[in-house]
Amino acid sequence: MKKTLKTIANWLNIDCGVYGDTVVTGVSIDTRTIQKGDLFIPFRGEQVNGHQYVAKAFENGAAATLWLKDEPNPPSDVPVLFVDDSELALQEMARQYRNEHKAIFIGITGSNGKTSSKDILASSLSPYYKVQKTIGNLNNQLGLPITILSLDEDTEIAVLEMGMSGFGEIEFLSTLARPHYAVITNIGEAHMQDLGSREGIAKAKFEIIKGLDEHGVLFYDGDEPLLQNLVGKEPNLNVESFGFQKGNSLVVSNIVMTEKGSRFDVRGELNGEFFIPVLGKHQVKNALNAMLISKSLGLRDDQIHFGIEQAQLTDMRMQLINSSNGILFLNDAYNAAPTSMSAAIQFMQTTNLRPEKWLVLGDMLELGENEKQFHESIADVIDEAAIQKVCLFGPRMQWLYEKLHNKFANENIIHTNDDYEQITQYIKQYANEDSLILLKGSRGMRLETILDSFK
Template structure:
């Protein structure tokens, strides 16, 4: 973004004084990461008032700042825009910039796989377009506007991740971004405590169609009956489905995993054998929506082949990490819900990468009143014939431990509520060059801490 302060003032319908020619090249809400030319946006929270950092923002290179009108003692003789509410101003700026931008906007939501789908799609399109994507988890009512305002003016494809915890949030993000294409990766159990049921989760994710361009397309997990039902109620909606069931627009089968990635066959909108350098059947499904979008954009089959072979995921998503003693870790510890944990467990149990398979599982958070049932249900996903050793971490994993206690030998199953060292020492004692160790848990469990001891 490269705008004069006068242009931004016009967006917000405010006065910029004598600083209209000041050039703004980005936005920032954090003085520690602010770049020269950024517009600083101070927020006022319960514990921190961002206005007290405005002077620091200018010291670090800010070109201008917002200032809430009800906040006393504004600085003088600096480029400043007075607004009623910083958050609303940020969103209004993003809305205006989106209206002016010529890029194709793609919105991605879902219970699991948002970030992986974003990464695979951006990788697949990058050889042919200038692509920018959501960085990190900037996917909410503050992060999405910042992402939009961070787009270069010549960006051709904007891949935007959209997260939520309650009803109305995806609708807000979708109507702000107005995507040309929308993706719903799947429906899981995350945020069950806020949305009450999987039906509620599906309804909340389906809000992404609210801002979808009238000629746009929704790409969705066609294996999910809840999404099929919602699609059936929108006869005028342009849709493409992906999955493993034969009736989908794009179907994957014959999935083979190696240490280099996943090879699979597809049938439907594309046909043939494809490869992604990513592990897991569930990641193949995430690749399918990228392939459908690439096809809709007009890429040839050979270009799609090449594009998805460049896929690179954000760390801690089925990430292979060779370690001391010849141990091979799969770091899938960024987040977890029953659906994604089951998928990761199934991958480990069916791969032939290593002969001795381990599970290191941490608590799944935000599952609501049925969290005990969800943790216990993981016992059904674990095949004692395929898994040699299990380490469970976190107070909720005690429920799973109790379910598994009679299935595994005492020396092959351990549990700790909060001590990483119990698991680290156990791995140190028993793991070797034949061991493949999956780490999977919610973000708050920070299971990647365990790997640090073995790098």
């Protein structure tokens, strides 16, 4: 973005004072990461008032700042735009910039796999287009506007991740971004405590069609009956489905894992054998929407082949890490819900990467009143004949421990509520160069902390 302060003031229907020619090249809400030319946006919260950092923002290169009209002592010698509400101003700026941007916008939501799908799609299209994607977890009512305002004016494809915790949030993000293509990766159990049921989760995710371009296309997990039912109620909606079951627009089969990634066959909108340098059956499924979108954009089959071979995932998504003592870690610790944890465990039980397989599992959060049942259900996924060691971390994993401890010898399973060191020492005592260790838990459990002792 490269706009004068006068243009931004016009977007917000306010006065820019004498600094109308000041050029703004981005926005920031954090002085620690602010870039030269950014418009600083201070928020006033219960604990911190961002206005106290405005001077620091200018020291670090800010070109201008917003300032709440009812906040006292505004600076008088720097470019300032006075607004009633910082969040609404940020969102309106993003809306105006989106309205004039020429890129193809793609919105991605789902219970699991949003970030992986975003990464695979962005990297597979990058050889052919200028692509920008959501950075980190900037996927909510603040993050999405920041992402939109960070788009270069010549960006051709914008891949936007959309997260939520309750009803109405995806609808807001979708109507703000107005995607040409929308993706629903799957329906799991995350945010069950807020949405009540998987049906509620599906309904909330399906809100992504609210802002979909009238000629746009929804790509969705066709193996999910809840999504099939919702799609069936929208006869005028353009849809493409992907999955393992017959009848999808793109069906995947014959998945073979190697040390370098996953080889698989597809039939339907595309046909043939493909390869992606990512591990996991569930990650192959995440690649299918990228392949369908690539096809819709007009890429040839050989270009799609080459594109997905360039796929790169954000750290802590099925990330292989070699330790100094030869242990191989599979770091999938960015987040977890029953669906994604089951998928990771099933991968471990079928892979030939290493002969000895370990599970280090952390609590799954935000599962609501049925969280005990969800943790206990993981026991049905774990095959004690295929898994040699189990380490459970977090108070909720006590429920899984009680289900598993009779299946494993005492020396092969441990549980701790909050002691990373206990698990670290257990790994150091028993693991070796034959060991593959999965780290999987919700973000709040920070299981990647265990890796610090093995770098």
